[in-house]
């Protein structure tokens with residue numbers, strides 16, 4: 001049943017007078033009649049301005065790993081407030097949080113804080129360039145590393161004709177064309193292609209910047225043998241391996257994807273789950289490289305290691321490290337997949353799941369995709385139509401099939417029951433509106 005969005009729509013009309021697209025981030029604009037404004041969030045649920053309640057699977061694109069307004073983290077943040085904010089000086093807690101990170105992620109020998117994922121990745125790239133004395137970088141098709149010029153070259157697959165290589169385009173106007181030549185694109189899970197690119201261009205390539213579970217591309221995952229090959233190729237060619245764990249860090253395992261897959265980066269970046277929503281990010285890595293910071297490489301920022309974010313991160317990491325929160329998240333994600341699988345299989349709809357149960361991509365084809373090009377052959381129009389009905393039924397996933405479903409420790413049995421009820425309705429409504437063309441035997 002379609003929701004009432006009267007107050008949301010009225011807020012949009014007012015907001016758009018003052019804020020471009022009526023929002024603070026382009027990704028939050030879902031159209032004049034569907035943009036949602038949040039009244040409050042608690043646990044895994046949010047309530048909008050029309051008092052529609054949703055079980056949320058966006059969780060702020062991942063940060064709310066323990067759920068919204070987690071009382072333990074918020075109490076810690078209030079303690080952090082007592083410290084006083086920012087001083088253009090350091091506080092004791094920085095070391096405590098850095099020590100926890102180093103314990104959880106062995107590759108994080110040294111640690112520096114920033115405020116957002118973008119800032120951390122930007123710093124990692126700069127550091128890799130400084131360390132190697134080279135400017136180019138290799139990046140996977142379908143990965144996302146934030147909104148800064150170097151990371152804003154991408155291969156828009158929706159426009160790809162499935163013949164030849166997809167075009168490399170800027171994600172936005174205003175990105176200087178001169179920055180394009182630094183980026184080399186490869187497909188996930190093709191070690192031969194990576195070997196070839198490095199063989200030909202390693203003299204110019206500073207780093208391989210890799211997001212092993214692509215959190216903005218369904219959760220398409222690099223396979224362990226590919227990562228192992230990537231590690232060896234980087235070592236062979238003097239290329240820094242940067243693993244961007246902004247989404248996977250402290251989520252898919254205590255030590256992130258590096259623990260899950262048994263791979264060690266030279267540099268790695270974290271944000272999202274680090275502070276349960278408080279703005280904080282991390283650049284970490286091998287001592288030899290990290291010691292370049294302050295010895296030729298600039299790093300800093302007025303709000304870096306703010307006492308509120310730092311206190312929130314300290315508590316959030318303590319919970320993730322010392323309780324079974326991540327096991328419960330994985331367990332819920334598995335039950336969610338099983339429930340959806342049952343509903344889809346009963347209707348003969350071909351599907352598969354990608355990524356990790358804590359950040360699952362639902363893909364409408366028999367075989368899970370191994371790279372971004374494969375997404376093109378799935379029935380993403382079915383997903384896009386279904387997502388709209390899910391929203392009406394109180395299940396908030398991203399409207400675009402490429403964003404995975406994020407699970408938090410606050411998702412419980414009642415969330416699961418509400419989700420599967422809404423999912424069944426949404427699948428049936430989408431089948432009805434799209435005809436039988438989507439009924440591929442499972």
Ligand SMILES: Cc1ncc(COP(=O)(O)O)c(C=O)c1O
Pocket residue numbers: 061116117118119121144145146147211215216244245246247271
């Ligand atoms: C893998 C990855 N890196 C970097 C970023 C950028 O982080 P932020 O949005 O905090 O700047 C994101 C954001 O989604 C991300 O998923």
